[in-house]
Amino acid sequence: MSDRVNHSIRNERDVPGGRRLTLYLESNGDPLPGVLLLPATGPAPAALLLHGFMLDKERMADHVGTELLARGIASLAIDLPLHGERLGAINALSIRTPFEAIRQWRAALDQSALALRYLGQRADLDSKRLSLVGYSLGAFLGLKVATREPSVRAVLLAAAGDLPDYIPFATIARSIADPLKLVARLGGRPLLMVHGRGDHTIPPAQAERLFQAAREPKEIRWWDSGHVLPPMAIADAAAWLAAQMGSDSGFKN
Numbered sequence: 001m002s003d004r005v006n007h008s009i010r011n012e013r014d015v016p017g018g019r020r021l022t023l024y025l026e027s028n029g030d031p032l033p034g035v036l037l038l039p040a041t042g043p044a045p046a047a048l049l050l051h052g053f054m055l056d057k058e059r060m061a062d063h064v065g066t067e068l069l070a071r072g073i074a075s076l077a078i079d080l081p082l083h084g085e086r087l088g089a090i091n092a093l094s095i096r097t098p099f100e101a102i103r104q105w106r107a108a109l110d111q112s113a114l115a116l117r118y119l120g121q122r123a124d125l126d127s128k129r130l131s132l133v134g135y136s137l138g139a140f141l142g143l144k145v146a147t148r149e150p151s152v153r154a155v156l157l158a159a160a161g162d163l164p165d166y167i168p169f170a171t172i173a174r175s176i177a178d179p180l181k182l183v184a185r186l187g188g189r190p191l192l193m194v195h196g197r198g199d200h201t202i203p204p205a206q207a208e209r210l211f212q213a214a215r216e217p218k219e220i221r222w223w224d225s226g227h228v229l230p231p232m233a234i235a236d237a238a239a240w241l242a243a244q245m246g247s248d249s250g251f252k253n
Contacts, residue, residue, distance in 0.1 A: 005118040017069045020061075025078075025118055027111050034078045034115065035061035037069045038124060045129035045245035046119045048112065048152075049077035050138030050145075052159070056083055063231075064133055067238035073245055074125055075133075078115050080108050080141070105141075105176065112145045120151055127151065129245050133237075135159055136202065136227070143182040146189070154190045154244040156237055159199060159227050161206030162213075180213040187215035190244045194237050196225035 006026040013020055018039040024031035035057050038044070047068055049060040057077035065075040081104045120127035131154040134142025139160030146152040162179050183191070191214055195207040204222075211220045219240075223233045 037065045042124035043126040046074035046125045047131045050134040052136030071242035147185045161202040162209040183214040191218040193220040201227040
C-alpha cells in the first residue's frame with residue numbers, strides 16, 4: 001500500500017532523549033490515537049507498541065517506549081479498539097457477541113497495519129528497521145500482525161502464550177488466529193519472549209507451548225514476577241531489541 005497516512009498532532013514536547021508527540025492517525029475517517037516517541041537523531045529504527053487488555057497507549061509509551069527511546073529507538077503506541085481514548089462498552093466482547101469481537105479484532109489488525117505503514121513513511125525513521133512489541137492481548141494480536149506485515153523485522157512478546165482451552169468461544173478464537181501456528185510463521189525473524197514465573201493470567205505452561213512452537217532465532221527470558229513484569233525485565237527486553245535493530249545483519253534470514 002502506497003497511500004500516505006494522514007495524521008494530526010495534538011501535542012509535542014521535548015523529553016529526555018528526544019520528543020514525545022500525541023497524535024491521531026486517520027483510519028477510514030476515524031481518528032486512531034497514538035503516542036509517538038522520537039529520538040533526537042535519525043533516521044531511527046522504530047517499534048509499534050500494542051498494549052494488553054484494559055490498558056492503553058500511555059502505559060506502553062511510558063514504560064516500554066521510554067526504555068526504547070533511551071536506546072535510540074522510536075516507538076508508536078496506539079489505543080486498540082474499546083481501550084484508552086476509545087473506551088466503549090467493553091461488554092461488546094462478551095460471550096453473547098462473538099461476532100462483535102471478531103469485528104473489533106479485524107479492526108485492530110487493520111489499524112495496527114496502518115500504524116506500521118505510518119512509521120515506514122516517516123523520513124526521520126528507518127523503514128527497514130521496524131519491529132513490534134506486544135504485551136498480553138497485544139502479544140496475541142501482534143503475532144497476527146507480524147505474520148501479515150513483512151515490514152516487521154523483529155518481534156518482542158511480553159506475557160504471551162498459547163490460548164487456554166477454557167476461554168469463551170475458544171474454538172472460534174483459535175480458528176481466527178491460532179498462536180501456535182502464527183508464531184511458527186515468524187521463522188527467520190528474531191523473537192524474544194519475556195514471562196513471569198508466577199503469571200496466573202497466562203501461566204508459564206502456555207508460554208512454553210508458544211515458545212516451543214516458534215522457530216529459530218528465538219529466546220525466552222523468565223522473571224520472578226506475575227503478569228506485570230518488573231522494570232528490569234522491560235529494560236532488559238529493550239536492550240535486546242536495540243541489539244536487533246543495530247544493524248541489518250540482525251534481520252537476515
